[in-house]
Amino acid sequence: MSSVLATYNIKGGVGKTSAAVNLAYLAAREGAPTLLWDLDPQGASTYLFRVRPKIRGGGRKLLRLRSSPDRLIKGTDHPGLDLLPADFSYRHMDLALDSFKHPTRRLARVLAPLRGEYEYIFLDCPPSISLVSESVFEAADALLVPIIPATLSSRTFEQLNEIAEGGAGGLQILAFFSMIEVRKSLHREVMAQLRKAHAVTMLGAAIPSADEVERMGVMRDVVASFAPGSRAALAYQALWWDVRRRLRQRTPPVTTLPSPT
Amino acid sequence: MSTTDYLPPDEMSLDAAGDVLGGYLDVNERGETQLDRTFYDTFDGLLYSAGLSVVHERGRLALVDRVAGVERASAPMSPPTAPLLAMSLERCALRDELLPIVDVRALLPLVHVHSHIRAIDVLDGERKIVVRLTLEQPTVVASSATHVPLRPRVRLAAVRGYDEELDAVRDALQGELGWKAADQPLVDEAVRAAGGIPGGIPSKIDVPLSPDQRADAAAATVLGRLLEVIEANVEGTIADIDSEFLHDFRVSVRRSRSVQRELKGVFPVEELARMRIEFRWLQQITGDSRDLDVYVLEFEAMREIVPASMRTDLDPLLTVLRNRRLIARGEMVRALRSERAAAVRRDWAVLLDQLVQLPTDDRPAATTPIGELAGERIRKVYSRMVKMGSAIDGSSPPEDYHELRKKGKELRYLLELFGAPLYPGEVVKPMIKALKALQDVLGRHQDREVQVAMLRSLRDEVSALPGGPAALMAMGVLVDRLLVDEQAARDEFAARFAVFASKSERQTVRDTFA
Numbered sequence: 001m002s003s004v005l006a007t008y009n010i011k012g013g014v015g016k017t018s019a020a021v022n023l024a025y026l027a028a029r030e031g032a033p034t035l036l037w038d039l040d041p042q043g044a045s046t047y048l049f050r051v052r053p054k055i056r057g058g059g060r061k062l063l064r065l066r067s068s069p070d071r072l073i074k075g076t077d078h079p080g081l082d083l084l085p086a087d088f089s090y091r092h093m094d095l096a097l098d099s100f101k102h103p104t105r106r107l108a109r110v111l112a113p114l115r116g117e118y119e120y121i122f123l124d125c126p127p128s129i130s131l132v133s134e135s136v137f138e139a140a141d142a143l144l145v146p147i148i149p150a151t152l153s154s155r156t157f158e159q160l161n162e163i164a165e166g167g168a169g170g171l172q173i174l175a176f177f178s179m180i181e182v183r184k185s186l187h188r189e190v191m192a193q194l195r196k197a198h199a200v201t202m203l204g205a206a207i208p209s210a211d212e213v214e215r216m217g218v219m220r221d222v223v224a225s226f227a228p229g230s231r232a233a234l235a236y237q238a239l240w241w242d243v244r245r246r247l248r249q250r251t252p253p254v255t256t257l258p259s260p261t
Numbered sequence: 262m263s264t265t266d267y268l269p270p271d272e273m274s275l276d277a278a279g280d281v282l283g284g285y286l287d288v289n290e291r292g293e294t295q296l297d298r299t300f301y302d303t304f305d306g307l308l309y310s311a312g313l314s315v316v317h318e319r320g321r322l323a324l325v326d327r328v329a330g331v332e333r334a335s336a337p338m339s340p341p342t343a344p345l346l347a348m349s350l351e352r353c354a355l356r357d358e359l360l361p362i363v364d365v366r367a368l369l370p371l372v373h374v375h376s377h378i379r380a381i382d383v384l385d386g387e388r389k390i391v392v393r394l395t396l397e398q399p400t401v402v403a404s405s406a407t408h409v410p411l412r413p414r415v416r417l418a419a420v421r422g423y424d425e426e427l428d429a430v431r432d433a434l435q436g437e438l439g440w441k442a443a444d445q446p447l448v449d450e451a452v453r454a455a456g457g458i459p460g461g462i463p464s465k466i467d468v469p470l471s472p473d474q475r476a477d478a479a480a481a482t483v484l485g486r487l488l489e490v491i492e493a494n495v496e497g498t499i500a501d502i503d504s505e506f507l508h509d510f511r512v513s514v515r516r517s518r519s520v521q522r523e524l525k526g527v528f529p530v531e532e533l534a535r536m537r538i539e540f541r542w543l544q545q546i547t548g549d550s551r552d553l554d555v556y557v558l559e560f561e562a563m564r565e566i567v568p569a570s571m572r573t574d575l576d577p578l579l580t581v582l583r584n585r586r587l588i589a590r591g592e593m594v595r596a597l598r599s600e601r602a603a604a605v606r607r608d609w610a611v612l613l614d615q616l617v618q619l620p621t622d623d624r625p626a627a628t629t630p631i632g633e634l635a636g637e638r639i640r641k642v643y644s645r646m647v648k649m650g651s652a653i654d655g656s657s658p659p660e661d662y663h664e665l666r667k668k669g670k671e672l673r674y675l676l677e678l679f680g681a682p683l684y685p686g687e688v689v690k691p692m693i694k695a696l697k698a699l700q701d702v703l704g705r706h707q708d709r710e711v712q713v714a715m716l717r718s719l720r721d722e723v724s725a726l727p728g729g730p731a732a733l734m735a736m737g738v739l740v741d742r743l744l745v746d747e748q749a750a751r752d753e754f755a756a757r758f759a760v761f762a763s764k765s766e767r768q769t770v771r772d773t774f775a
Contacts, residue, residue, distance in 0.1 A: 050389035074422035077382075077390045082421055220388075 012127035015178035020124035028080035032119035043086030058089035108139035146178035149190035177206035205239035266443035291380035303366035306461030391426035472632025479631035526626025553586035635679035636774035666703035709747035
């Protein structure tokens with residue numbers, strides 16, 4: 001059974017794409033057939049994998065299930081990792097979704113035929129709250145939410161709770177700290193406070209603010225591939241272990257019979 | 262599946278080939294490595310026939326497409342050192358894919374290949390990998406001292422979503438560079454270089470015949486091929502590599518005996534009489550061993566027949582059967598290694614070789630056209646079966662069913678060995694199908710009869726073992742269920758026989774094999 005994992009945050013520039021590409025790479029490297037769907041019309045993931053940000057027929061045709069996603073997928077340079085590229089037409093995805101009877105179920109329908117082929121499907125989402133994100137909440141098994149430690153970060157948790165409550169109930173929310181600077185006392189304090197307050201949602205692993213992450217755009221590759229021994233690469237590895245551990249825990253506990261009183 | 266392997270022009274070395282590619286395409290060298298591979302197949306080439314191959318490389322055993330090298334399934338393991346049975350693999354995708362193809366046949370090493378590999382990626386304008394190339398200089402390692410170099414080859418691996426780029430690389434290789442699509446997969450070239458035959462030694466007999474051919478020449482050709490199968494399976498039978506060696510050996514002996522009987526007029530009387538005795542002996546010395554192979558192989562299926570609570574109670578029976586099998590194997594191996602067994606095969610080969618040159622005084626059917634002789638035999642054996650079957654009713658003794666089954670085997674061999682190459686497929690194929698359906702019921706009837714007798718004969722031996730009394734109870738239940746199934750086979754007989762011996766079928770046989 002495949003897992004659909006979406007990197008999501010209402011804000012931009014918080015490390016969604018970096019997390020999506022690195023985690024997808026690590027999943028594939030372990031031998032799990034993995035797909036990354038770059039839903040962001042800016043196409044940063046697509047650029048990093050050196051693929052043309054274009055899909056035949058555009059996003060509307062794909063959503064209408066007129067073009068099989070199977071034919072639009074590109075193999076990346078990394079064995080086991082495929083990409084469903086971004087397309088500039090995704091900027092109108094809200095409008096396209098709105099034309100369907102059940103707009104929020106659409107992405108899940110597009111993904112349905114791919115779930116048998118891939119063990120992990122990552123969705124790299126554009127920063128917004130829109131019909132696209134609602135559709136993502138419906139399609140995903142878990143949201144991976146990068147959070148920069150700041151005084152207003154707790155606001156993000158309130159929004160996440162709303163998402164979890166509004167969803168179908170199956171959506172798991174896993175937040176992790178991103179772009180942290182351990183020398184900043186504010187970062188340390190906020191992290192300690194939020195970990196304490198949101199132990200269930202907050203993952204242990206955290207991604208540092210590092211030059212290697214910024215160099216991804218120049219190298220057009222994932223940190224875990226071009227600088228596997230770097231601090232950032234090790235942090236992504238730890239994050240991936242943490243994510244998988246939490247996904248496994250999601251399996252419902254075995255019901256135990258009440259003991260006689 | 263389209264070819265993915267290409268061969269550079271004869272004079273081009275692997276290094277030169279790589280350098281030339283670099284001149285034509287935008288490439289990135291991934292480095293050079295050494296690779297050791299062992300290819301496997303069953304003795305009769307079941308994987309070859311299915312367009313597949315099993316290969317051990319880089320610590321994994323993989324089932325791959327023979328031509329394109331695309332992996333179907335794989336599992337991590339050390340190279341198998343003994344014949345490998347798919348059923349002995351742990352449950353995994355590889356086992357699931359292999360088992361329906363090879364069933365009880367063991368995988369045997371075909372050939373070891375050591376390769377020097379140069380990996381090159383073809384890039385597009387974004388410096389993205391669009392095709393992966395593997396340049397390979399393979400060498401067959403026949404023994405520690407014998408290495409046979411094969412032709413260098415390049416393998417193209419597609420990257421998903423870049424089909425046009427793959428076509429462009431193909432065009433460049435075949436057009437501008439003058440490379441040729443490989444005429445055979447690497448595994449076949451390696452097997453041939455090592456002195457083997459790709460596809461192994463199938464037990465299927467497929468000898469082309471012409472209706473006007475002299476009957477003795479046709480018989481000698483068919484029997485010569487059957488003797489090849491007998492010879493090929495002796496060693497594997499003795500070594501107990503898998504149960505099919507003995508099975509194929511026995512089927513070929515039985516088919517040979519059938520031809521000896523049915524076409525007796527093409528052989529010199531005295532020699533044939535001696536050979537028939539010797540072939541019957543070959544059949545006898547292998548009979549117990551084969552029966553016990555089947556009992557042990559099908560034991561788990563037999564266990565399923567009794568209620569779940571009694572299944573483990575049958576363990577002492579399995580112990581007895583295994584012990585008996587070992588004893589029977591010992592006796593069979595001694596007989597097969599004897600001078601008598603070697604002499605039969607040797608003398609038979611000589612007789613077949615000289616058959617057409619021998620005087621025809623005591624061989625009245627020697628020069629009869631095979632089409633005529635085979636047709637007459639098919640018609641007669643069919644008519645005999647119709648007569649025997651029509652006389653069978655619910656009260657007939659088991660021997661009547663058994664005799665009909667034996668005659669059915671005779672007809673089946675005639676149809677397969679001579680009917681198929683000499684007569685229209687649209688008559689022979691449905692006839693074999695109806696015959697098989699009838700034989701299945703007769704076979705089931707006979708098997709149950711023999712199994713019940715076997716179980717009754719083992720009662721004392723089983724009861725002497727720990728757990729013996731419980732085993733006897735379970736065996737009693739087993740006997741009851743087997744007898745019920747034997748009766749069911751009897752009940753099904755009439756319907757199957759009616760199809761086989763229908764009026765229209767009888768007319769077709771008269772018209773075709775007149």
